[in-house]
Amino acid sequence: QVQLVESGGGLVQPGEWLRLSCAVSENIFNFNVVGWYRQAPGKERELVATINVGGVTDYADSLTDRATIFRDGLSNTVDVQVIKLRPEDTAVYYCYAKRLSTIYWGQGTQVTVSS
Numbered sequence: 001q002v003q004l005v006e007s008g009g010g011l012v013q014p015g016e017w018l019r020l021s022c023a024v025s026e027n028i029f030n031f032n033v034v035g036w037y038r039q040a041p042g043k044e045r046e047l048v049a050t051i052n053v054g055g056v057t058d059y060a061d062s063l064t065d066r067a068t069i070f071r072d073g074l075s076n077t078v079d080v081q082v083i084k085l086r087p088e089d090t091a092v093y094y095c096y097a098k099r100l101s102t103i104y105w106g107q108g109t110q111v112t113v114s115s
Contacts, residue, residue: 002026002104004095009078009109016113017083022095022106024076029053033098035069036080038091038111046095049080086111 003025011115012018020036028034035050037056046059049069059067063082070079090113095106 002099004104004106006095006106006109009093009111011112011114012115013115014083014086016085016102017081018085018111019079019095020054020109021040021112024064024078024097025094026076028064028071028076028078028097029073031097031099032079033096034071035059035096036078036093037091037096038089039108040088040091043091045094048082050096085111087113089113106114 002033005054006020006112007021031050033050036048038047038048048063049059049067051057051069051071057069066084067080092108092110094108097104
């Protein structure tokens, strides 16, 4: 059974940065795509960033210049770093993995951006 476990969320002030980490229970290269999504209160879940098995990345338009996705095949982790955080970045952030037509989600980690 695939498990995705997020860590690194919390309360941060506007303008600060954070790095979220996702530990995957198997080799991340077994998946076509891994990455991060987020869901703010009252809104639909949306893309943060993904990376496919070939290393091609995809970022949300609102995060293109503020987010960076990392993957580590030795530790089987997928991290996302977001700088210059804004209150509108407040959301539950979910780790994501896709293998063929099957999608896996982590349990989510809360990120709150507030002064």
